[in-house]
Amino acid sequence: MDPSRSEFAIHEAAREGKAGVVDSLLNANPKLATQKDDDDRLPIHWAIANNHLDITSTLINTRNFDPDTPDGSGWTPLMIASSLKDNQGEQTVDLLLQKDVEVNAQSFNGQTALHFASSKDNLDIARKLIEHKASTRLKDKRGQLPLHRAAAVGSMPIVKLLLENKSPLNASDVDGMTALHHATSEGHGDAAVALLKAGAETDKRDMDGRLAIDTAPDAKVRKFILQSAEREGIEIVTS
Template sequence: MLLQRLSPDTPHLGRTLLHHAILCGNAAAVNVLLSSGANVEASVKTQKTEFRPIHMAARLGSSETLQCLIDSGCDINSMTDSGDTALMICAKYKQEECLRTLAMAGADFGLVNTAGQSATSFAGSNQWSLGFQQVIVEVIRAGKIPESSSASVFSPLIFVAQAGDIEALKALIKWGEVDIDYQDDSGFSAVMFAALNGNVEVFRLLVYAGADVKLRNKAGETAITLSGLNQNHDLFEKVMLEFALQMGNRDDGGFYALHCAARRGDIDAVKLLMSRGYDVNVPDGDGYTPLMLAAREGHRVHVRAPDLARGSMLVLGGSQVLKHTKGGSGAPHGKEIKMVGEAGVLRWGKSSRRNVICREAEAGAEPGLSKEQAEQGRR
């Protein structure tokens, strides 16, 4: 009845009725005032600051009032005189429900204030990163992807990858509008963060979703090199090997599938990868071939002569061989050959004084050997 005679925007002590209703936490009065034409963007101005109704509701943690303002069409990303949005204010004052309300309404997480602070940085500086993270993850799980006008300020994919939440990550991938290989200002991608943080399941999900593990950050690191820094690097390696076996031949930026299979002694994987065209003679980043790695780990691979002719691996893991002297004219005698230490170093017998560096090896007998000696050597 009063509003039929008085304007709802008549100021009192620098505030309108809408401002006073918000201060009193009276959501019903806020709703009546807005229905009666109250200005949803009416500013409160003091000597030190200027803010709007949405900023007041966010600061006070009144999610019901905040929703009324949003439903009435307020500017959800309006800023105070210092550039703070309602989203930033929620993070600054740990207003969980208001943060959720704003995120669901599409508030922009990519904005920064005049000091260069964002909602995410406010949460971090206020020791509220975990609570902030939980709200955002729940919003994504509910099917709402947070808005961000600047991926460098806030990237939903990188945020979720660092949080390590599988269900939220699945929701983002299913959404299909995220750049799975987006790199931040330091060159880190989501799969790099998964590797750095030791999160194998997030790493697996991203790899199978098509994340490029060959990308390098500004320090020259890839997801593969970062995964090697973790105590559970063996699990990351297993993911990559499984992926290579399922998806076929692929150059994965520092991951050598055949070398990995040989070092692990996985004969079936070795055979499958070789059948797909993996080169058995290519050295890895440390100069090791698959043969060298298998021998170093003491794995034995039995192959037929036709396989050797095609360039397949022969692993010498401490096997007995016949050694001929004097250009083949000497009597053959048994020796144990084994790879030790650095790549290409072979040991004949047990003494380190018999170490030799193998520069080249060929399958077959020495031409100077007699037919009988050659047959003995093959055996």
Template sequence: METETQAAVKAGDVAKLQKLLADGVNLDAKDEDERTSLHWACATGRLDVAEFLLEHAHAAVNVQDDAGWTPLMSAASAGHGDIVGLLLSKGADANLPNENGQIPLHYHRVIIALLLDHGAKVNTRDVGGNTPLHLAISEGYDDIARFLIENGANPNAKNNDEERCVDLAKPAFRAEIQMLMDKKKGGSNA
């Protein structure tokens, strides 16, 4: 059964949360699945509520539910980048794993898949001519780069500095990119 606090969080009712806090209610209490109000705010995209909980209710930023999920994982898996940024600025641990050994970066891939499923163009370039693959490779996000290539990203795309995505990769990952390209072409190197 949903508590008064959970209802206020999901509705984005900060005024109600302020009243509950003033009345002595512990807004950081856990539910039957060990989730806190911050988990719910992050999962439902309530940035204003997350800010309030962190600033005024002193919510624990790295708290884990019974499956090991943190508020950061909840926000990342739901695609709430603004909340992800807030949590990281408040000290959220980007490498705290859940019970499956996954970290929020694993869920970033889910966000990319959702975007691609909704028509995002995988080879779109920014003002520097960089594609998402350029950025993934240059930041060392090999798992994301692999996923982008598997979904049509062009490893030979050049940015404004004439740098190909594949040229930005570490040598070991360059070989893997070539294998992925060959696999997509049916084993052909041409």
């Protein structure tokens, strides 16, 4: 069977990077650009997820393109682009931002594109999102801010960027964990110290009654944080 004649041929072509097939199918039936597959995904969702910029550009410029259409998980094209590792989705983000995209749209789990960029340490994308009015103050359904995600992966530059743009510093998620808890528990001592220097409260406890310093994965991380704080003249509550 000719794959170009299957029900979701344009989705397959977008996923596999077959730009010629996508062009051919759209020429025959432009409405295919807005057809959803069994995953509730448009062709553009697949093109972006696989970083096929040429196909993405074609689909973005089709008639009736809606940059905020979510897939079956509530992920918009901007969220998918923002979550690609190593800032690979940056050019796609640029294209979407030119289309008046809703930067603060939230997935079914409440995450925004800024959450995803923060989770993947995509500093350049995070900067662009904030320049286009992305909020640093929106929580997902686990009560986490982008700052929690940046702290959990130890992204010092994004932690700094978020704090410079009015992110709450001491907010707790549904587990009672602050950004300081996340940085410490994941062993990111440098990020923990950066949060302390920014004024992170050390006496907040999570749902298990643990202080942030109690969540350090080993004695080495704990010692690094305590000694660094002492050098900075920061007092840490330890009991």
